[in-house]
Amino acid sequence: MVTPPHIVPEWYFLPYFAVLRSIDNKTMGVLLLLFSIFVLILVPYINRPLQRSSSNRPAYQYIFWFQVIIIFYLGYIGGCEAVEPYLTVGRVCMIMYFITFILLIPIEIVYENYLYELKKKIYKK
Numbered sequence: 001m002v003t004p005p006h007i008v009p010e011w012y013f014l015p016y017f018a019v020l021r022s023i024d025n026k027t028m029g030v031l032l033l034l035f036s037i038f039v040l041i042l043v044p045y046i047n048r049p050l051q052r053s054s055s056n057r058p059a060y061q062y063i064f065w066f067q068v069i070i071i072f073y074l075g076y077i078g079g080c081e082a083v084e085p086y087l088t089v090g091r092v093c094m095i096m097y098f099i100t101f102i103l104l105i106p107i108e109i110v111y112e113n114y115l116y117e118l119k120k121k122i123y124k125k
Contacts, residue, residue, distance in 0.1 A: 005081060014078030015071050019097070021082055022090040032094070039101045046101070049109050050116045059108045067100050 009017050019036050023029035054060050070093050077090040 008079050011075065011079075014076075015074035015097075016078070018074040018078035018090045019094050021078070022087060022094050036094075036097065039098070043101070043105075046105055047109060050113050057108075057112055059112060060105075063100060063104050063108055067097070070097050070100065 008014065016033055016036060020029045020033045023032060049057065049060070051057065054064070073093045074090065074097065077086050077093060080086040
């Protein structure tokens with residue numbers, strides 16, 4: 001039983017379908033698909049800045065828009081055929097998706113919390 005290649009899910013599932021299709025191993029693809037959803041559940045626990053407003057956090061704004069672009073690319077790749085240029089771009093976008101949540105956001109939070117505390121100490125004097 002093989003699904004025909006022209007059948008794709010609805011548009012809101014396309015980024016996750018791209019993650020699933022980017023991996024050759026089916027088990028690893030399903031695990032990464034589940035992890036890509038699980039990482040969204042972890043965002044409120046990962047993103048704990050001292051200053052909650054993103055208007056005063058320019059690094060976070062860049063990361064946010066970078067993540068939006070990555071998700072749109074994954075959605076586009078999920079709707080394309082599973083041929084070579086799309087598979088490679090899908091893998092790269094999938095890696096950037098996970099790097100953003102696992103590395104960039106926590107590093108940015110630590111850096112901006114440090115700057116916020118430093119600014120509080122300077123203006124307290």
